[in-house]
Amino acid sequence: MQSETKIKISDITFIGSGISSSFTILHFLDLLESNKETTKLNISIIDKYKEFHTGIPYGARSGFSVHLITSLKNFLPEPELSKFILWLNQNKKWLIDRLKTDGGLLSQDWISTHKEKIENNEWEDLFIPRRFFGEYIDQKVKNRLQEFQKKQLIAVEYIVGEVVDLERINDQYKLCLKNGETIRSEKVVLSVGSLPVNHLWKQEKIIEEESLLFVNEPYEPELSEVLSRINTFFTKQSSKKINALIVGANASGLEMLYKLNDLDDIKKNINKFTFLSTQGLLPDAVIDKERKKEYVPFNLQSLKEKNDLTAKSIADATFKDLDQAEEINLGAASTVEIISKSFGALLGKLNREELKKFACVYGNEIGRRQRCAGFHYSKTVEELKNEKHFDHIAGRFESIFKNDANLYQLEYLDTASGQKKIYDDVIHLVINCVGSTNLTQKDIPQLLQNMIAKGYCKPNDSKIGFEVNESLESFENLHITGPLVAGNIFEGKAVWHLEHCGRIIWLSHVLSKKMNDYFINNNKLNKHPL
Known part of the structure; x- marks a missing residue:
């Protein structure tokens, strides 16, 4: 029997609930509040995961003990920086307690090193755990939405599900979820974050064999579960010292190295850490x-x-x-x-x-070529180098193969010579941190494939972003924000990297104003006095 679908009607539907959506919602609510007259708007917020308003970087999927890649003062612009610092001052005790619970040796070292600054509320120069900000933005958005719901200015529905298709019908969009549920919405905001990661070897998220664990997606379903899986794999290799390979010398790669050294049960089993990246260089951390x-x-x-x-x-x-x-x-x-x-x-x-x-x-x-990182990450690398437990290869991943001893080795394309080479040491653990795919590939999410096929959006020359107008529309009333608008110009400013919080906040102001103007011009915000 065909299952019956449930149809919901919304004025605005957000597909994805990371910080791009979160700041857009906050600034849109500020504009609603400033209107002298308004009426009730129905808002739907859809996410594949049960956690809303944080996205991967600032939520449970990254854990509580990975840090910002920049200092706090370079992460958040004013006035949000001052608001966040005030919140940190009021909430630091339970945040630090959670960090102690989730983290290990390196987390404890971070707390001890910065104890005096934390006590004195001197946060600006610290590379704080990202989850601190996630807790802040989650609390802020939910409180603000509840406030507006109590005033009956909006109605909000959270939906856990994956949108796989949409179609414009009679000035509305019909959104189809993977579970068969259907939503109709006048305006849609697509904010699903970065494109999925490239799988380096086979198609599974994690591949486990007798002498190899290959992690293609370190944050799926969340980092804590992946680390637990790594630890369990190590217990099966009790007679061996593990060699770990991290492919990609970016922020994710540094985070994974940090966490593998943070948790003593994992670190004590690893003999050697090896990075593989095209340039053979790590992000710089020390300012001269x-x-x-x-x-x-x-x-x-x-x-x-x-x-x-x-x-x-x-x-x-x-x-x-x-x-x-x-x-x-x-x-x-x-x-x-x-x-x-x-x-x-x-x-x-x-x-x-x-x-x-x-x-x-x-x-x-x-x-x-301008990648930077926090000292806590570079310090980990330097200590491993001093202990002769670290290596960095300049090259590109080609494959993993079994040698005559039935153990795995790495084949890579050497950057300097352009020749394929075999790495001398055997490899037991591989973590894929090479970054995202692009819009020319066939394995992009089904929703994006369908939108492109129907002409609702068109990739631009960046290959990681869609063409949008000044209202961030790829099609009428279909807005895109976040990393998928890379390669566009807004208010005369070129945008090529939308994973920086300052740019996300600025662009959310642009989008929220366009949304507010639309509802005012269409007489949806002037029916009942506040």
């Missing part, structure tokens, strides 16, 4: 304060007086300045602010076509 004062990006400065600039000319000058900084051993942590301000000041000279090219192509290329 004195040499930073003297550093000048001469190639970018030479373009200041020129008016016939192109996206490529700005990018080329940026790469030359990055090369010269590397030649004098001055890392990204010391130069990122200076170089970013220098090329950012030149972008205003580009026409729209060239600015679009920078957003789609060069912004991300520059970003890959």
